[in-house]
Amino acid sequence: MPSAEKSEMKERILATADKLFYLQGIRAIGVDTIAAEIGISKRTLYNHFPSKDALIAAYLERRFVHARPSDKPPEEQILATFDSLERRFAAKDFRGCPFVNAVAELGPADRAVKKIAIAFKESRRVWFRERLNELGVSEADALATQLVLLVDGSIAQDLVRDDPAMARAAKEAAKVLLRNAGVDMGDDTAPKPTAKRGKRPPH
Amino acid sequence: MPSAEKSEMKERILATADKLFYLQGIRAIGVDTIAAEIGISKRTLYNHFPSKDALIAAYLERRFVHARPSDKPPEEQILATFDSLERRFAAKDFRGCPFVNAVAELGPADRAVKKIAIAFKESRRVWFRERLNELGVSEADALATQLVLLVDGSIAQDLVRDDPAMARAAKEAAKVLLRNAGVDMGDDTAPKPTAKRGKRPPH
DNA sequence: GCTTGATTACACCGACCTGTGTAATCTAGA
DNA sequence: TCTAGATTACACAGGTCGGTGTAATCAAGC
Secondary structure, X not given: OOOHHXXXXXXXXXXXXXXXXXHHOOOOOOHXXXXXXXXXXHHHHHHHOOOHHHHHHHHHHHHOOOOOOOOXXXXXXXXXXXXXXXXXXXXXXXXXXXXXXXXXXXXXXXXXXXXXXXXXXXXXXXXXXHXXXXXXXXXXXXXXXXXXXXXXXXXXXXXXXXXXXXXXXXXXXXXHHHHHOOOOOOOOOOOOOOOOOOOOOOO | OOOHHHHHHHHHHHHHHHHHHHHHOOOOOOHHHHHHHHOOOHHXXXXXXXXXXXXXXXXXXXXXXXXXXXXXXXXXXXXXXXXXXXXXXXXOOOOOOHHHHXXXXXXXXXXXXXXXXXXXXXXXXXXXXXXXXXOOOOOHHHHHHHHHHHHHHHHHHHHHHOOOHHHHHHHHHHHHHHHXXXXXXXXXXXXXXXXXXXXXXXX
């Protein structure tokens, strides 16, 4: 009870809810299922969360992890985002963006969920913008928006197609947009010749 | 009974299911709700569809509308896609892509739904690729993929943010990608002035 | 020991879900 | 008018859901 054990139990509940909600859907998983998965009684679960809605909100807030600071060059950080996406796509337990899925599942009526989802999406956009500002890109805000479109687009495509190559496609598009904005990306990311000499994906 | 009235009733059911499923979610709407909305008995609904799953499949297949042929230049057709998206975003009854939402809602277990969603996404990609082939773009396939990423990305972003400007951002990004691929888009789509030397494709 | 709080098992509620069974009613075509 | 199919109302089965009430049990700190 010394609140160390309390929050420990709370975390166990949240971790299990996260796994089940994310992989199978929020509406598809009942509180009984979560309790059974942990091996606790439903009563205990309700001792830590007043309602399923509260558990859903806590689940989404726990998913809201901020990006860690990096000392690598901003353009590398930006492109590394897509590499990270590709790795996540390749994992068996990837099932799209939990925030987008929650909004799609719970509908427009659920204001609380939508609020969290908006905050998350905006935080991602701001992160891109900050990196672009570091690079001195003039239209950083607009370009940041375009980059999040590529991120969310590849996530949505992978959700239905299960194709990690969507992340690579997004990365290639991002390179074109960055280069168009005057960002120098070194020689390995060779300039993309339109009609000829192909920059083709490594095989 | 002459199967004209039968299919008429079937269409009424489908239209109502479409409205409710799309706006409020497939899991959120029961067959009773659909029947009540039309003013028919639940029995009648089950006389036309053997199960809710069949109704869901029919709903998605009805949403699978193929693009009509156009005599406008391919590059205009491509860009018009994003204008159309912007108009749909601005409507208050827009709630994302029904196929992505269905996959998110019903989970990975529902193979039938996923199959339809994949077919739809691929048809969109192929449409882009055909337009790009008409333009003589060399890497039409890869670019088509990138364009659908922008489409789906703007849809996902608008779903959570309710911001039709996402379609405009996607269009601007699409222009950059097209220009980079050597597509000439006329003077109205002015070259994007960037801080430094913009990499500009020959024309 | 005793107390206190967490957890347990378990029954239960009301609501909603998909789907069926049935018998009465309506309606169009012969 | 008669017939046959469609539709109706309505009850009901069997299940799941979120959430609660209750009384017993367990473990730790005094």
